[in-house]
Amino acid sequence: MVRPPNRHLTLRDVSEESGVSEMTVSRVLRNRGDVSDKTRAKVIEAAKRLGYVPNKIAGALASNRVNLVAVIVPSLSNLVFPEMLAGVDEVLATTSLQPVVGTTSYDPAKEEKTLFEMLSWRPSGVIIAGLEHTDASRAMLANCGVPVVEVMDVDGDPVDAAVGISHWRAGYQVGTEIAERGYSRVGILGTKMDGDHRARKRIEGLERALSEAGIGVADQMAYSGLSGFAKGREMTAAMLERTPDLDFLFYTNDLTGAGGLLYALEKGLDVGGNLGLAGFNAFTLLDGLPRKLATVDSRRREAGQVAARIIAGDHVFDSDDRRVELVPTLLPGDTMRDRLA
């Protein structure tokens, strides 16, 4: 079998090897149309022998069908996104669609570029994190001609469909709980990240609930860089030094929350009593901390699942507003004191 090295095999090669026309080879390889068992066997045998890998580029161009779904997330280093992706994956695995992941580093301009790049491959659907995009991005999403699902947030106007929790309401719920449990000097510890609209919304909801309960935010602090235990410790130490009479610390993120928890326990603070702590996201990997950190399940996996179902055309909307609001679950753990009687 003489053939120039590094040339990809084509249908024609399989056709010649099997003595069957290209068209029929194509039919066999896609399980389409009627082909006799004998012909089918010949073709499959030849394709396998040659190690033929079909060229989806040509196939997609000819058929105007692409089985890819573009999934665009800010980062893969924050576990919430891989977890959402797992939900997408799980559902798409039951279809012929394939997710393709792109990242934006929380940068709207990079998001625009990534989106453009991915749309130029003509995917069958787009799943994109969040509702905040540049005008150009929104225009591309609106005009791309395929279903678009904005995930992990419903606070805003989706281009097409949206699935996720309301981070504002989640924050509000935490704030209400804090007030009902008799805390009144609340500190907020977040990450300094312009692009993290969800964290911002959580804080806004929290502030609103507190203010309705007649409580203000006593202190607030934001650090940049990757979230981790160390960051949570540092921020906690700094904030308690600056504002020693705080009785509740809300972290926008479980990882910093866990760092704060470890710090507070070491310092012998009355965690779960006179000092309340809460994080956000409910990372199961943290089950097993010395105390169960109060947190909120942001239901990102389900968001991914529903988004994938929408793309697959396998979801019926309740109303006509094409938003699916998932309900976040507050998990009080044991870092908040009991509700007042």
Place this chain on the structure above:
Amino acid sequence: MVRPPNRHLTLRDVSEESGVSEMTVSRVLRNRGDVSDKTRAKVIEAAKRLGYVPNKIAGALASNRVNLVAVIVPSLSNLVFPEMLAGVDEVLATTSLQPVVGTTSYDPAKEEKTLFEMLSWRPSGVIIAGLEHTDASRAMLANCGVPVVEVMDVDGDPVDAAVGISHWRAGYQVGTEIAERGYSRVGILGTKMDGDHRARKRIEGLERALSEAGIGVADQMAYSGLSGFAKGREMTAAMLERTPDLDFLFYTNDLTGAGGLLYALEKGLDVGGNLGLAGFNAFTLLDGLPRKLATVDSRRREAGQVAARIIAGDHVFDSDDRRVELVPTLLPGDTMRDRLA
């Protein structure tokens, strides 16, 4: 502007809108060849006005060039993979190449499927985790005609190139260290995962070092499911109950190691003294535990960087065996006693 909804715009549309030939439009949009500033401006203006998104499918077919690099990993839920990907991303961002991620769930058959699927898009390179693949996968990799880099492991025969640490040697190094620090009753706590060859190799290296030091493995345990603190606690409790005289616990993973650490501290065990602990991977998110867990930096980010450079044709190999062995760094933290004098 009357045009059927949902039809994608083509070069022809831009050509008509701008009064410039398709070919020249193509030149402008790709910054190729000489085009007068005036023509260029007309074209760009028209393309922007229409919201034209080029069709990479047609472009790739015509030019036989695809700027995608297939990156195949077992999972995105284990942070080591996103971290490797970040290295890939960082380097590819400086080129015109784009990573496309696929996952295998540690399943060789799914890996084969994912690989086939991705190769059918004719990527310009393949980065794939590990050296263990089905025969069919190896054949596809060997014949795909583009650079292939197997990452995060160098213990084996790569199809083409390989970049990463030797997990066997990393395990061996830990074993040596354990022996030199005077521990002699070692327990190993891993995850039950057939597809996790790297964890297996670490354990094998460790066992070898211990056996050379005249020490056997006193106990071993593997649990299935996602790694997390809780799993580490459970396993540690169970193992210490079963084999109370252990003086060192090696976890194949920092997360379970951290769980074990928290458990041991709570039980008042002499961590870092008569009880040594070590994890693996050096996750920075864990900086800030009550004690710094001994661990090994598996240098996955660098592996991703080098792999991307190889694909980009931007790496010169030292020798002709196309393996780049990175050296893992043992970080003793403070959960191992001092070396014997």
Place this chain on the structure above:
DNA sequence: ATGAAAGCGCTAACAA
């Protein structure tokens, strides 16, 4: 059940 012809939207190669 199988084959032949046309063409998807772009770019390479060449012409003007």
Place this chain on the structure above:
DNA sequence: TTGTTAGCGCTTTCAT
């Protein structure tokens, strides 16, 4: 600097 022609590898459509 710009335009023309052919064709990438497949699928659609229509014919047999």
